[in-house]
Amino acid sequence: DDGRVFNFAAGPATLPASVLKQAQEELYNWRGSGMSIMEMSHRGKEFTSIIQNAEASLRSLLKIPDDYAVLFLQGGATTQFASVPLNLCKPEDTADYIVSGSWSDKAFKEGQKYCTAKVVWSGKSNKYTDLPQPGELSLTPGARFLHICANETIHGVEFKDYPSPGGDTLLVADMSSNFCSKPVDVSKFALIYAGAQKNIGPSGVTIVIVRKDLLGNSQKITPVMLDYKIHADNNSLYNTPPCFGIYVCGLVFSDLLEKGGLRAAEQRNIEKAKLLYDAIDASNGFFKCPVKKEVRSLMNVPFTMETPDLEAAFLKEAAAGGMVQLKGHRSVGGIRASIYNAMPKAGVEKLVALMKSFQERHA
């Protein structure tokens, strides 16, 4: 026992133990360079190899076509809420947003500042427990893009198939909380963005994958740091990038490749999520997951119990057993287990065992 807990946090979140240990081993003197990555020039040959390898591994994992740029940026996914319309739209263009939870709602609200943003579907009246059926969407003809949040981290709803907007409308997805958790057909999207701090690394790195033909049309007011073309032309080295974070992302990408790529990651994630949802569904209502079965997230599993007191008692027992960060987001309450790529199956099994024993003692 090395004192590590099972960390069910929604992000920053648990990382693979092997990656942390490698980063620790290489921290003081990176591969004989005589210095740590934090101390290196971002333009030196060492860091150049680090960022190039990270990009190559990500391209190989997600099978990213050559006509897409991969950018390592800063500012979190929240910055992308502005960058997307600033780069893809004229101020008078319409952009459609599916609002399936708190994060897509934030994206919509920020988008309104830089284009004519329209909500084409909202799950709010159902407390964000559902997603639109394909036929249910009426999109704006001529909309520049359709924005979706592939996985709502707080509400636990995840797209299993993606809408195809049709016409010239571009599909844009916030994949912050399910990035690299399963294979994705990148060619269906004009742009994918994700903050690193759930599945792939530390906070401070934001990944943008964008079709190259869309670059170079940003609005006049676009700050240089938000202009994709500037970053693409400079291989993400226009200014000083988050070097150490990019290095850790690269280690995680290599680790995922070694463990069989994203198809294998998806299989592990399905297995873990099934353990947890089955336990909830078999509890005769002692535990309840509000999300419609077809759209339940493989990454973030929210559930509730009869009373806040019971939930508090459960969280306390979980913490005593080395299972932490299970409290639901402050906006929705309840319990939330985030079970990203790096959460071991043993962690989910331990949580399920506690759920069963807790129910026996309290039902």
Ligand code: PMP
């Ligand atoms: N989108 C989603 C789906 C998220 O989960 C989060 C963070 N929890 C964000 C956007 C915002 O990310 P950041 O904190 O990196 O700005």
